[in-house]
Amino acid sequence: MSLDSADWESTGATATIWRGDRPVYDRGGAVCVIGAGASGLVAIKNLREHGFAVDCYERETGVGGAWNWRHDRSPVYASTHLVSSKPFTQFPDFPMPDDWPDYPHHSQVHGYLDRYAEHFGLREHVWFGSEVVRVEPAEAEHWDVTTRVGQRERTSRYAAVVLANGHNWSPKLPAYDGLADYRGEVIHASAYKDAAQLRGRKVLVIGAGNTGCDIAVEAAQQAAECWHSTRRGYWYAPKFVGGRPADQLGDRLLALRLPLRMRQWLLQRILRRQVGDLTRFGMPAPDHKVFETHPIVNSQLVYYVGHGGIRPVPDVARFERTAVVLTNGQTIEPDLVVMATGYLPRFEFLAPEVLNVDAEGRPRLHLHTFARRHPTLAVAGLIQSDSGVFAITHWQAVAIARWLRLRESDPSRAAAFWRQAAVAPDQRFTAARIKDSSRHWFEINHVDYLRALQHTLDQLSPA
Numbered sequence: 001m002s003l004d005s006a007d008w009e010s011t012g013a014t015a016t017i018w019r020g021d022r023p024v025y026d027r028g029g030a031v032c033v034i035g036a037g038a039s040g041l042v043a044i045k046n047l048r049e050h051g052f053a054v055d056c057y058e059r060e061t062g063v064g065g066a067w068n069w070r071h072d073r074s075p076v077y078a079s080t081h082l083v084s085s086k087p088f089t090q091f092p093d094f095p096m097p098d099d100w101p102d103y104p105h106h107s108q109v110h111g112y113l114d115r116y117a118e119h120f121g122l123r124e125h126v127w128f129g130s131e132v133v134r135v136e137p138a139e140a141e142h143w144d145v146t147t148r149v150g151q152r153e154r155t156s157r158y159a160a161v162v163l164a165n166g167h168n169w170s171p172k173l174p175a176y177d178g179l180a181d182y183r184g185e186v187i188h189a190s191a192y193k194d195a196a197q198l199r200g201r202k203v204l205v206i207g208a209g210n211t212g213c214d215i216a217v218e219a220a221q222q223a224a225e226c227w228h229s230t231r232r233g234y235w236y237a238p239k240f241v242g243g244r245p246a247d248q249l250g251d252r253l254l255a256l257r258l259p260l261r262m263r264q265w266l267l268q269r270i271l272r273r274q275v276g277d278l279t280r281f282g283m284p285a286p287d288h289k290v291f292e293t294h295p296i297v298n299s300q301l302v303y304y305v306g307h308g309g310i311r312p313v314p315d316v317a318r319f320e321r322t323a324v325v326l327t328n329g330q331t332i333e334p335d336l337v338v339m340a341t342g343y344l345p346r347f348e349f350l351a352p353e354v355l356n357v358d359a360e361g362r363p364r365l366h367l368h369t370f371a372r373r374h375p376t377l378a379v380a381g382l383i384q385s386d387s388g389v390f391a392i393t394h395w396q397a398v399a400i401a402r403w404l405r406l407r408e409s410d411p412s413r414a415a416a417f418w419r420q421a422a423v424a425p426d427q428r429f430t431a432a433r434i435k436d437s438s439r440h441w442f443e444i445n446h447v448d449y450l451r452a453l454q455h456t457l458d459q460l461s462p463a
Contacts, residue, residue, distance in 0.1 A: 017157060019136075024144055025156040030055055031404065032145050032158040034135075034349075036126045037065015038113055038390050039381030040164035042091065043397045045120045047162070050401035055156070056122075057147050059131040063117045065166055067110040069193075073169040075211070075343070078194045079218065080106040082388070083210050083297045085245035088446075089388030094119065102245045132349045135161055141376045146349075160376040160404050162397075163347060167382055170346035172438060173339060174206075178319035182337075189215060189340040197336075198222040204324060204334035206316060208234050209439065212340030213298040219338075220309030227332055228305075231315045233284035238274055238299040246297060247387055254447045260432060264289045281305045283312045291432035294443055295386055342439050345382060355379075362441050366421045367449075367456060368429075369396050375407070375418050384439075386430075387446040395453050402460035410463065417459055427452070 017024040029052070033043045036058035047054050060071045069076035081103045082089055089104075090096040094116050100108060117123050127147070134146040138157055146155045171188040179186070187197075189211050195218045203223040205216045208230035219226035237246045249270070253263050267290045279285050283305065304310045317327045325331050344361055355363040355371055363379070364372065371377040378400045381393045407414040428434055429452060430445040 019138075019144055019155060022146075022155050024138075025154065027053070027055065027156050027158050029053065029159045031160045031162060032057070032143065032156070033162045033164055034132050034145075035065060035164040035166060036060075036063045036117075036122075036128075037067070037164065037166055037381075039166070039393045039397075040065065040162075041113060041117055041120075041122055042390070042394050043162045043164050043380045043400065044122045044125050045116075046394070046397040046401045047404075048120075048122075048125070050405050052401065052404065054125045055158070056126040057130040057132050057145070058126050058128050061128050062114075063123070063126065064110045064113045065164075066168055067106055067113055069106055069110070073166075073190075075168045075190050076106045077189075077192050077214075079214065082109065083239075083295075084385075084388035085247050088245075088247050088251070089390050091116065091390050091394050093394070103239060132165075135350045135354075137354065137374065141374070143376065160378070162378050162380055162400060163350075163382075164380045165347065167345040167442070168343045170344050171339075172342045172344045174341055176316055176319050178321075181321055182319040182324075183322050184335045184337060186337045186339065189338055190343075192338055195222045200224050201336045202334045203227070204229060204313075204332065204337045205340055206337065207340030207342065208232075208296065209294065209340060209342060210296055210298065212338075213296060213301045215338055215340055216310050217298070217300045217304055220304035220307075223336075225311075225334075226309060227311050227313045227334065228301075229313050229316055229326070230284065232288075233278070233286040234293060234296050235268070235271055235286050235290050236275055236278070236301060237271060237295055237297050239297055240299065241270065241274055247295075250295075250386065251447075254445075260291070264291060264432075267291075275302060278302065278305075281312065284314070288435065289432070291386070291430065291445070293435050294384055294440060344438060345441075360438070362438070364426060366424055367396075367399070367427075367452060368442055368444070369399065370403070370421055372422050376404070378403075382442055383444050383449070384442045385444050385446045385449070392444075392446060392449065392453075395450065395457065399453060399456050399460060402457065406460050406462075413463070 017026055031047050031052045031054050033040050033056040036056050044054050044056050062068055066074050085102045086096050130147045130149055133148050136144045138144045143158050143161045144155050146153055171190050198219045199222045201223050202225045203219040204227045205212050206229045216228040241249045314327045317325045323331050323333045357363050368382050369378055380396050429449040434440045434443045
């Protein structure tokens, strides 16, 4: 649907409310979902199964969110594959095909989300080409949501809002001295789409996350020269260990319920045997233990470092007119710099205080999901997992739907739950001491998080 394709009043909305000089269309008990990516689709599906009317607004013309790689906010590039294996990525009630590879290509993932929307009849609840420009608290814990199509705006009132607009689309760009005067080309990884952009270039890739490693590997094959700059050493896991996807090995270790130190010792020993001592290639030794940063899964980085296609270098100290100076004093002269420096969560349509955003821009949410100051506002998919995200987001959406239904069916139980949730301390949901950087704000151990989520689901289940 689009806002121009049907008469809004036919949905049951009426413009009998005014907010200043703006008419507001009352959607009664309907829930607004923002975004039709994986998180938005699973939110629509589970809210509908709990009996809610749903309006989903999607600024693009199709479903898929980040996996709809042709739109300008997608971080996906041509060669992108999942870094979590198929069984740990798929929705629990909609399995991926058995004949798919362990790590599907992004086009397969997009097609999977497209079929998910078709199977559960979700498109009829999505208003495509509709950008959300404002979300404002209204009376009785309702929300006024203003959408825009072209130059036309419309405000509608909802009983609740679920934010599913993703957190991998607003680039995080470091401020380096001299960058403004640098004459070479500088792009963020969000603007990288195809290896042809690297062909014949002298490329510096900044950042050792999964994206930075992927781009460095492609530069090793396509560029005239490739430097890979990292701030610290990391543990690099191959995609397959013993012929099985690496995340399946990690899950087996978790299932044994071994103490954290034992799991760290075991996995570090396995990685040393599988990958070896990376310092002999000129790569820095990790300054942390396994599980203390987001897992980096790449089977080719060490291969190309060992073959000379990638030259590991330390962090950037500053830029000069035609060169980059590194923290060890070395000077290099790339003509293309790719900043694979990550993304920051951004809710540009919402006042920061609504999500209790701290000075660094991090929302403070119960279970990374529930807005502590507003019981009818929730976020889906704002997690960085050591496993796949789709299944976890499914259970987040179930918890959101159960919570909203409990508020109607059993207000006393709902009030008791909210008193506890509103004051619950922030949790990291991981036994390891995760690095305190924006990249790890939402890092979770999937087993610890799902246990906490299961406890919440039990609390919210019908009596």
